[in-house]
Amino acid sequence: MSGDSSTPVAATSGVDQSIFRMWTRWNEFWFTPADPISLGVLRVLTGAMLIYSTIVWGIDLPGFLGADGWNSKELIEALQRNDRTFSFWWDVPSETMSTVHWWCIGILALFCVGLCTRLTSVAAYVIHVSYCQRAAVATFGLDQILGILLLYLAIGPAGATCSVDNLIRRAWRWIRTPAAARAALTNPIRYSVSANLALRLIQVHYCVIYFFAASGKMLGDPWWTGDALWLAVANYEYQSFDLTWLAWFPELVQLMTHIIIAWELSFAYLVWVRPLRPIMLTVGVLMHLGIGAFLGMWTFGSMMIVGYIAFLKPETVRWLLGRPFRCRPTLSGEPTI
Amino acid sequence: MASSELPKTSGVSPAPEPPRTLRGLGIALLNGWLIFHLFAIVICPASVEPSSRLIQRTFEAVAPYHHALFLNHGFRFFGPEPGPSTLVAYQLESGDGTTKSGRIPNRSIVPRLYYHRHFMLTEFLSNGPENLEPLVARAIARNLCRESGAVRVTLTKVEHIPASMDEIKSGLSLNDPSTFRETLIGTFTPEELRRPIVPAADAASTNIRPDESGSNDPEESHER
Numbered sequence: 243m244s245g246d247s248s249t250p251v252a253a254t255s256g257v258d259q260s261i262f263r264m265w266t267r268w269n270e271f272w273f274t275p276a277d278p279i280s281l282g283v284l285r286v287l288t289g290a291m292l293i294y295s296t297i298v299w300g301i302d303l304p305g306f307l308g309a310d311g312w313n314s315k316e317l318i319e320a321l322q323r324n325d326r327t328f329s330f331w332w333d334v335p336s337e338t339m340s341t342v343h344w345w346c347i348g349i350l351a352l353f354c355v356g357l358c359t360r361l362t363s364v365a366a367y368v369i370h371v372s373y374c375q376r377a378a379v380a381t382f383g384l385d386q387i388l389g390i391l392l393l394y395l396a397i398g399p400a401g402a403t404c405s406v407d408n409l410i411r412r413a414w415r416w417i418r419t420p421a422a423a424r425a426a427l428t429n430p431i432r433y434s435v436s437a438n439l440a441l442r443l444i445q446v447h448y449c450v451i452y453f454f455a456a457s458g459k460m461l462g463d464p465w466w467t468g469d470a471l472w473l474a475v476a477n478y479e480y481q482s483f484d485l486t487w488l489a490w491f492p493e494l495v496q497l498m499t500h501i502i503i504a505w506e507l508s509f510a511y512l513v514w515v516r517p518l519r520p521i522m523l524t525v526g527v528l529m530h531l532g533i534g535a536f537l538g539m540w541t542f543g544s545m546m547i548v549g550y551i552a553f554l555k556p557e558t559v560r561w562l563l564g565r566p567f568r569c570r571p572t573l574s575g576e577p578t579i
Numbered sequence: 580m581a582s583s584e585l586p587k588t589s590g591v592s593p594a595p596e597p598p599r600t601l602r603g604l605g606i607a608l609l610n611g612w613l614i615f616h617l618f619a620i621v622i623c624p625a626s627v628e629p630s631s632r633l634i635q636r637t638f639e640a641v642a643p644y645h646h647a648l649f650l651n652h653g654f655r656f657f658g659p660e661p662g663p664s665t666l667v668a669y670q671l672e673s674g675d676g677t678t679k680s681g682r683i684p685n686r687s688i689v690p691r692l693y694y695h696r697h698f699m700l701t702e703f704l705s706n707g708p709e710n711l712e713p714l715v716a717r718a719i720a721r722n723l724c725r726e727s728g729a730v731r732v733t734l735t736k737v738e739h740i741p742a743s744m745d746e747i748k749s750g751l752s753l754n755d756p757s758t759f760r761e762t763l764i765g766t767f768t769p770e771e772l773r774r775p776i777v778p779a780a781d782a783a784s785t786n787i788r789p790d791e792s793g794s795n796d797p798e799e800s801h802e803r
Contacts (some may be wrong), residue, residue: 271615298692310725312700314718315633316775320711323760325646333729371649379703380696381658439613447620454654461629462659469744473661475740478753479684480664482691486753490743541692548641 245414276438277431278557281395282356282403283563284444286365287548288391291541292370295384296347299373303339307331313377321378330368346373355361356405362562363400367392389550390447398440402432404563423457444552449510456506465503468496475536482538502529513553523550619644625654664698665705666737667719667760670731679727683719684738704736713776718765734764 299306309315334342346369353362370392374385401407412429419427465469472495475485488495505525513522529549534543551559619641625636638645645651645796670680684697704715720732738760751757 268610271755295692298690298696301693304725305722306696308725310721312697312718312722314721315716317711317714317718320714321708322646324652325651325790326643327646346752371656372650377696379707379718381700381739382695382699384692386652387655392649393650416712443616450620450624451654455656455658458627458653458655458658460659464660465658470657470660472744474657474754476665476747477661478739478741479666479686481753486747489747492744495744531756539597541695 244400244501247311261370272439272442273435274438275433276441277435277560278399278402278434279404279431279556279559279563280441280551280554281398281400281437282405282408283559284391284551285328285356285359285395285400286354286404287319287551288388289350291346291367291384291394291548292366292544293350293354293538295388295541296343296350296369296373299377300340300343300497303343303461304336306380307373318376318378322375327375327378328368329372329376331372331481356401359399359405361405363392363396366398367423372377382542383539384545385541386548387451387545390426391444391545392442394447397443398437399432399434400440402434402437417572441552444549445513446555448549448552449513452506452509455504456509457501463500468499469497470493471495471502477537480539485536501525501552504530518551523553526550586599615644616640620650623651624654627655646711661741663741664739665702666739667701667704667764668735668737669719669723670733671727671729672731672732679729705738716764717767717772717776722774724767724772729769731766731768733766735793736762736764738762 251369305311306313330342331339348367349362349365352358353366353562367389370385370388374381411508416427459465459470462470464473472488472492474480475488505522509522509526510519527550528548530543532543534540554562593617593678599620619774622634622638622641623645626634642651663789667683669683670678672678683701684694686694687750688694688697700715707715716734720734723729723732740758742755747753
């Protein structure tokens with residue numbers, strides 16, 4: 243999908259060349275085939291969190307999803323009156339809620355291990371959206387980031403690596419290969435345009451999230467005066483560790499508040515500067531670990547960190563995964579899994 | 580973008596190419612969707628107030644896409660400022676006259692995600708659309724009656740204001756009674772809750788902004 247190399251660049255005007263360059267870069271950015279290993283890891287971690295989140299919904303199914311529960315029919319219908327939302331839970335009778343719920347968890351487990359991933363990735367997304375749209379008043383940032391990651395995992399080849407699908411594919415190839423030739427059998431990386439598209443969409447969506455998180459904060463005085471972080475840690479309902487000792491160190495609170503704003507505001511730009519990317523991601527990891535550890539939102543914090551995998555080089559992801567998945571060049575120069 | 584970060588293309592197995600016109604159409608459609616999607620994911624958080632009428636009207640045009648894909652989020656985490664928490668205190672009266680009281684969310688419930696989902700429910704009382712407050716209160720009362728079999732439930736909205744640094748240094752605890760403000764919501768009976776109520780006339784015409792519909796995140800809700 244790259245630009246047409248036969249275009250007579252020399253004969254075109256400067257404007258034409260600029261447009262051509264932009265088009266070429268657009269194509270390179272979005273449509274260069276990529277190693278799907280990052281999507282495989284994202285699928286496993288997102289799937290695991292999704293199973294946990296869904297099990298938590300199940301602690302009180304009639305409460306969260308029932309007509310007479312916290313998200314009562316009259317409330318959610320009024321809330322979504324003008325919206326084109328979707329949830330299959332509207333059509334599930336109360337007596338079969340538990341059965342449907344456990345079927346959903348079963349499908350999510352298949353998605354997590356990567357079985358029939360093309361189907362189960364779409365099913366996982368539909369399941370997640372259905373829970374969230376029906377229990378709309380009980381959702382928060384975790385559900386948003388899960389929805390975003392699931393959407394893009396359904397677009398890309400999330401089951402191409404780290405999956406049962408891949409094991410079956412390899413086993414099938416091994417069976418079909420004559421015994422004498424099996425020793426030379428390699429598993430080439432299946433580079434894919436849709437893998438790159440999905441990873442790029444996650445990256446860009448993260449930039450949008452942080453940019454608007456920062457711009458929303460800048461409307462509030464405490465983010466300018468440096469008191470915002472205190473207001474968060476002094477909120478008893480969020481608190482999971484007592485950080486009131488920070489009251490004796492106001493400058494530290496102010497410094498951390500300013501760092502958060504500066505980091506969020508600059509993320510959308512600086513994460514694309516290759517030497518700065520590790521720093522931006524490290525600060526993000528520390529911030530989200532802090533949110534998880536001290537404000538009790540470890541589910542949200544950890545999923546935000548999981549999304550950073552999209553920013554890592556595929557080689558780095560393979561290296562982190564260790565030998566079983568590590569890329570090794572063959573004699574022919576073809577990379578293998 | 581630096582070319583060094585482009586994914587490598589080696590190892591791509593050549594696949595049979597579709598006819599040129601079909602491929603061109605596919606590329607055009609894919610690029611068209613991509614541009615629309617990028618526009619949509621930006622316009623949604625941009626339409627959270629304060630925003631221009633132009634942005635808000637544009638959001639309304641693409642809102643069905645957001646709602647269908649559950650992308651209607653404002654991402655205002657702890658913005659514009661981390662504010663007080665909203666809790667709900669309740670008193671249940673059973674048929675034999677005994678009473679039981681409690682508070683939502685209950686800090687002792689586990690796991691934390693379960694607690695947090697209850698916290699979102701009560702936060703919606705303050706952060707959701709104002710005209711839906713009566714329906715939120717009725718939903719809470721309805722669930723409490725369903726769970727407990729109570730014949731009457733009284734709800735009180737409790738605002739928990741974070742103590743300042745100076746107050747903490749002077750010995751105040753985060754849970755000091757002076758940091759709570761209570762407002763009576765009302766008393767409900769199961770019979771009354773079974774009767775449908777008509778939301779305020781403007782409920783139908785209220786344009787629910789991103790995160791006021793489909794998502795309830797107190798960290799990002801104080802701008803409403």
